[in-house]
Amino acid sequence: MATSLSNVNSDITDRNTGLQHNTLAWITTRGTDEFATFLFTSLLTNEEFKHQFIQRFAHQLNTTFKSNHASELLSSMIATIERDMHSHINRWEEPINYNQWEHHIQQLQEFVTNRPTHLREYIQSHFQLHGFVEINIAKATTEQITMASYDFEVEEGWTGKYFNDVPLTIDIPNASDINASSTDESVVSVDNNHQLVFVGSGESTIIFSDDLGNHLLSIIVKVHS
Incomplete structure (x- = not known):
């Protein structure tokens, strides 16, 4: 050593x-x-x-x-x-x-x-990418998520920097029938596979909930083009 x-x-x-x-x-x-x-x-x-x-x-x-x-x-x-x-x-x-x-x-x-x-x-x-995306875990009632295909222990307040122009997949293991929505789809949209697609500059909150409407995760996304 x-x-x-x-x-x-x-x-x-x-x-x-x-x-x-x-x-x-x-x-x-x-x-x-x-x-x-x-x-x-x-x-x-x-x-x-x-x-x-x-x-x-x-x-x-x-x-x-x-x-x-x-x-x-x-x-x-x-x-x-x-x-x-x-x-x-x-x-x-x-x-x-x-x-x-x-x-x-x-x-x-x-x-x-x-x-x-x-x-x-x-x-x-x-890869000729334009700008970065800031991810902030604002609130969570689940202990673990999957982000970019990695299992990840949730910590409220955690921030990370990802790349614009490339979808980012976020999921919640062991949870079924997850619903995910964006508060501003002109900034970030979410597809059926829970991929975040970055559309334009700005800020949006992605909210994950179960089929009963129980809150699981809120993520603040800031897109910098």
Whole structure:
């Protein structure tokens, strides 16, 4: 673990390897390495797969790779191995001293803080998307929902950023005959599969209820074109 944290690229802003590396462009245009790109690029020609990929990517940036979550995880890892770093350096001379190790840690912290911004820009540019959509869970009487095909524990007040021009599917597991409606369909409409379709700029509230009219979930959607 200590070794992996010390072997950080010396220039974390390097566009070829660092936090500004456009991984999506790299994996879709690797020149002669067609064997490495063929499957993924072929899948992207399927509209359904492409939409799922985009919004699932967004969901991961809102959860697993959210800056504060990744930073907390990094801090936990650092705290676990920090007490052994002096002994590690004395034995293996890698990194060359404790100051260098701290420098690498600072680079990692910068990476987990700023990487999501660059990734959103690359997704938006590659797929020629216009603007973002803010999702805010305003009120919920259910403990779990499915968003972008991921099971997701509901937390009132939670916010996330998704991409405009791409439908976002939201569902409630173990609930039957769900009704979903939009307070402003000129901003967001909802189809029979509970896909949110972003129509125009503005704000709308999506209300989910069961067949008896009991409230399940309210989500405020702000569309920025």
